[in-house]
Amino acid sequence: MYSNAYVFRYASIMVIIAAALLSSAAMFLKPMQETNMAIEKMGGILISAKIEGVETEQTIRMFNEYVTESMVVDQNGEIVESQTEGNMEDGTAFTINLKEQLYNKSKGDPYQMPIYVINKEGEKLYIFPLMGSGLWGNLYGNMALKEDFSTIFGVTFSHDKETPGLGAEITEKFFTSQFVSKQIFDDNGAFTSIKVVKGGAATLPEADQIHGVDAISGGTITSVGVDEMLRNVIEAYLPYIEKQRK
Amino acid sequence: MSEEKKEREPLFSSKNLKLLKEPLNMSNPITVQVLGICSALAVTAKLKPAVVMTLSVIVVMAVSNVVISLLRNGIPPRIRIIVQLVVIATMVILVDQVLKAFVYDVSKQLSVFVGLIITNCIIMGRLEAFAMSNKPWPAFLDGIGNALGYGVILIIVAFFREFLGSGTIFDIKVIPQGFYDFGYANNGLMILPPMALITVGVIIWVQRYRNRALIEEN
Numbered sequence: 001m002y003s004n005a006y007v008f009r010y011a012s013i014m015v016i017i018a019a020a021l022l023s024s025a026a027m028f029l030k031p032m033q034e035t036n037m038a039i040e041k042m043g044g045i046l047i048s049a050k051i052e053g054v055e056t057e058q059t060i061r062m063f064n065e066y067v068t069e070s071m072v073v074d075q076n077g078e079i080v081e082s083q084t085e086g087n088m089e090d091g092t093a094f095t096i097n098l099k100e101q102l103y104n105k106s107k108g109d110p111y112q113m114p115i116y117v118i119n120k121e122g123e124k125l126y127i128f129p130l131m132g133s134g135l136w137g138n139l140y141g142n143m144a145l146k147e148d149f150s151t152i153f154g155v156t157f158s159h160d161k162e163t164p165g166l167g168a169e170i171t172e173k174f175f176t177s178q179f180v181s182k183q184i185f186d187d188n189g190a191f192t193s194i195k196v197v198k199g200g201a202a203t204l205p206e207a208d209q210i211h212g213v214d215a216i217s218g219g220t221i222t223s224v225g226v227d228e229m230l231r232n233v234i235e236a237y238l239p240y241i242e243k244q245r246k
Numbered sequence: 247m248s249e250e251k252k253e254r255e256p257l258f259s260s261k262n263l264k265l266l267k268e269p270l271n272m273s274n275p276i277t278v279q280v281l282g283i284c285s286a287l288a289v290t291a292k293l294k295p296a297v298v299m300t301l302s303v304i305v306v307m308a309v310s311n312v313v314i315s316l317l318r319n320g321i322p323p324r325i326r327i328i329v330q331l332v333v334i335a336t337m338v339i340l341v342d343q344v345l346k347a348f349v350y351d352v353s354k355q356l357s358v359f360v361g362l363i364i365t366n367c368i369i370m371g372r373l374e375a376f377a378m379s380n381k382p383w384p385a386f387l388d389g390i391g392n393a394l395g396y397g398v399i400l401i402i403v404a405f406f407r408e409f410l411g412s413g414t415i416f417d418i419k420v421i422p423q424g425f426y427d428f429g430y431a432n433n434g435l436m437i438l439p440p441m442a443l444i445t446v447g448v449i450i451w452v453q454r455y456r457n458r459a460l461i462e463e464n
Contacts, residue, residue: 002322002323002324006322007322007324007325010320010321010322010325010329011325011328011329014329014332015332018332018333018335018336021336021340022336022339022340025339025340025343025344026343029343029344029346029347032347032348033343033346033347033350036346036347036350037350039350040350056350056351164288
């Protein structure tokens with residue numbers, strides 16, 4: 001029979017060993033995991049510009065090849081910093097923590113947001129990284145606008161832990177392809193964002209259908225999250241975008 | 247493994263080999279014991295995640311079986327389930343971290359299911375039933391055997407689901423374009439989880455047809 005003291009000693013030593021093992025593994029593997037995340041981020045930016053099928057090993061090279069400029073804009077729409085050569089993945093724009101900046105925006109503090117310019121077959125595309133929250137965790141995405149700063153060229157979404165089969169479907173093509181050619185400004189030049197409509201964009205008035213897409217059945221909160229993410233993040237870029245539209 | 251054991255019994259004696267082979271057929275965790283079904287449904291839409299899942303389960307299963315077997319004389323019986331859980335959980339987190347570092351895209355596809363290896367009944371079942379009362383080497387073989395028995399079914403199911411559902415094997419197109427031109431279409435139903443259950447059902451049927459000993463008497 002084992003004494004209570006033995007049981008406690010046994011349990012504590014076991015937990016300490018397990019903890020030491022896990023934290024050293026986490027520390028050792030972190031650099032590789034971070035590279036993977038950066039590559040995924042670059043892949044998302046490329047896919048939003050419809051540069052698809054890029055091999056994982058090629059992503060960093062392709063990213064630097066296609067992205068001709070990465071810049072940082074502030075809350076007044078001024079370009080704070082612009083990088084046109086060198087390794088884009090080390091630049092300020094790429095390393096900005098979007099979550100912090102959006103938090104600053106929500107408090108009314110100054111903020112800085114990244115923008116990437118991709119030159120695709122002579123067409124200039126402006127990529128805006130997105131970030132928001134869904135049902136269980138963060139949502140991410142990229143939105144590529146054409147040179148008129150209103151027509152969407154392509155979008156990508158990703159997420160941390162939305163429900164597989166329901167909310168997680170926002171990453172699928174059937175959802176993201178709906179955004180192509182939609183407008184974020186109406187004919188009068190007022191900002192409308194893109195609405196993610198429950199029941200379908202077809203329920204909107206005819207004139208508004210160009211500003212709306214269908215939500216995901218069974219993924220209401222994630223769909224609302226996408227809707228809010230688009231409105232909130234594009235709002236952050238609005239000063240810059242409106243300057244360009246003039 | 248242990249030195250003295252080698253003298254007494256060869257490493258791959260028929261008894262030890264039985265530990266390895268038995269779970270592949272006569273006591274297969276999925277088709278005979280019906281354990282670990284949930285993950286079998288979830289990760290078998292494509293072959294690649296199924297193979298990675300199999301490897302992960304083999305690692306977790308083998309290592310935790312050996313660790314528990316090494317500790318078996320010191321584990322206080324009152325907290326043995328907790329000890330087993332801690333060992334499995336540690337292994338699962340390690341595997342998850344390694345996957346995230348080296349095969350990021352696959353780890354994204356497997357998402358929560360790597361973490362859920364811990365709830366895979368096969369693992370705790372084997373720890374409690376076998377590793378707690380056997381030496382490390384047989385426990386190691388038992389772990390590998392059971393994980394393989396689980397993995398074989400996973401891979402068979404994934405093969406049919408990917409082949410019929412997407413027309414690919416390991417993401418390589420195997421059905422010629424000509425077939426599609428003649429009106430052949432991928433069966434979208436195969437990608438959905440219910441078809442995994444039906445495929446497992448068919449495997450159980452075939453296995454029992456070939457192996458009458460498994461058929462229960464009414």
